[in-house]
Amino acid sequence: MAGDQDMFDAVVMADERFHGEGYLEGYEEGSSLGIIEGRWHGTLHGAKVGSEIGCYQGFAFAWRGLLHGCTTERDSKKMKVLEALIGMIQKFPYDDPTYDKLHEDLDRIRGKFKQLCSLLNVQPDFKISAEGSGLSF
Numbered sequence: 001m002a003g004d005q006d007m008f009d010a011v012v013m014a015d016e017r018f019h020g021e022g023y024l025e026g027y028e029e030g031s032s033l034g035i036i037e038g039r040w041h042g043t044l045h046g047a048k049v050g051s052e053i054g055c056y057q058g059f060a061f062a063w064r065g066l067l068h069g070c071t072t073e074r075d076s077k078k079m080k081v082l083e084a085l086i087g088m089i090q091k092f093p094y095d096d097p098t099y100d101k102l103h104e105d106l107d108r109i110r111g112k113f114k115q116l117c118s119l120l121n122v123q124p125d126f127k128i129s130a131e132g133s134g135l136s137f
Contacts, residue, residue: 085112
């Protein structure tokens with residue numbers, strides 16, 4: 001009778017056993033694919049942020065060169081904002097994706113860039129697309 005009970009339990013519990021095995025296989029597969037997809041997404045997002053920051057830096061360096069010899073009071077305000085932007089860009093933690101204030105710092109850089117554009121009276125249009133990124137005026 002005990003042998004019949006064991007066979008009956010094996011048949012009844014087969015659904016639960018297969019469900020558990022399927023869950024474990026699915027979890028392992030999902031974890032593997034999640035890591036791959038996460039790396040791809042992180043690389044893509046990191047490249048976009050890097051491209052944006054690089055564009056701001058190139059913009060700032062070009063304007064620093066253009067404003068270097070200017071001595072008016074208005075130009076000194078532009079230079080002050082320009083140097084602040086360059087300082088923020090240089091302090092940006094490019095190599096630390098776990099930095100907890102990354103987005104706040106990026107928003108501050110964007111704000112300082114907009115302030116500088118307003119002072120310089122330029123209307124930039126920063127775009128990131130499949131073809132590349134850049135500023136257009």
